[in-house]
Amino acid sequence: MPNLIEIRERRSAAVAKARAILAKADNEKRNLTADESKDFDAIKAEISDLEAQEQRAQFLDDADRRSTGRVINDSGDTFDALEQRASLIDVLRAGLEGRSLTGASAEMHAELERRHGAPSHGGILVPLSAFERRDANTTTTAADLVATDYRADQFIGPLRASLLVRQLGVRTLSGLRGDVVIPKYGTGVSTQWITEGESLDESGMTFAGVSLTPHHVGSLAEISRQAIQQTAPGIHDLIRDDMSYAIAAAVDAAIVAGTGTDGQPRGVMYTPGVQTAAIPTSWSDVLDVEQQLRGANVTPTGWYTTTAVQTALRKVLKAPTAGSGYIAGPATIGDLPSASSNAAPASTAILGDWSQVLVGQWGAIEIVTNPWANPAFARGGVYVRAFSTVDVAVRHPQAFVVAANGGS
Incomplete structure (x- = not known):
């Protein structure tokens, strides 16, 4: 069937x-x-x-x-159980060694291929959950299987900007295949008062649509052969975190500031019809921005801005009188929640109903390894390429106000 x-x-x-x-x-x-x-x-x-x-x-x-879970293999595993056993590091090792997948990773690839179709780039399919953080294994919870002076659990990672957009309540549609068109109400039937003998003007309903089409985002990284071959549990976490952050950062940026060109989805800022304003500098400005949305019958759910804008607003009093309070707090602007990150576009603050943003996801993450390409091959490295297919759409553009320096 x-x-x-x-x-x-x-x-x-x-x-x-x-x-x-x-x-x-x-x-x-x-x-x-x-x-x-x-x-x-x-x-x-x-x-x-x-x-x-x-x-x-x-x-x-x-x-x-x-249901509690549907069995998908002869071992009696449900999809969730198989998902927990599939390992990103096993996928990378199979590519490095030029062999077929085995075990849970092979069964997961087969199930994802059945659900989403064959991988478009000839790679291996892994579930999105393989890029999500699980409880970390440390030397106190699992045996350290490499030399004790190699402490993967103490790896010092880079300082990264917080990825907060998808925590604001955007809607995610997963498991898509082909282009997607979501019907949207356009205009409705009009009414009018008439005098006796006067005719009514004809009117009708119109409909539009919101489209989601596949956009591909990928990362190409060189990982040392030794790192993939190490059996320390922490190695899996390090590789997963780095690859997942790269893709997640690109998707996060596209939701807000994707231009719709050069293969990018069109994000909130570049969607025709969004409202604009100047960055608020007073309590009155904050209320005016909120009113722009409420005047369009939109109930805003929160702000998204940079840490610099958030900090600047935290220094501004609502009124010059004593005890008036400040425009913003650590996680609020006005009376609404706010999320601030250095990943946000500079000198910009966006207020809106974030449930009006749709993020479509096609299939799973596709992993391709290449141990032969130079210069990685010459120094014992392995190229790992990860692909994800997503798109972004805004259901009602007027549900957002993009406040920026120079805005109206």
């Missing part, structure tokens, strides 16, 4: 064929021919059958989510 996504794709294609038949007859200002009527009835029956399949598949998907 095809999965839910495949059924919906086939149904959309059938609907498009039926519309094309009707559109051709309408453009030629005639009724359907006998052959066209026969084709339309056949497509209509196909759509009805696909709708019934969709209902059954949706029911099973919902039942799977409500």
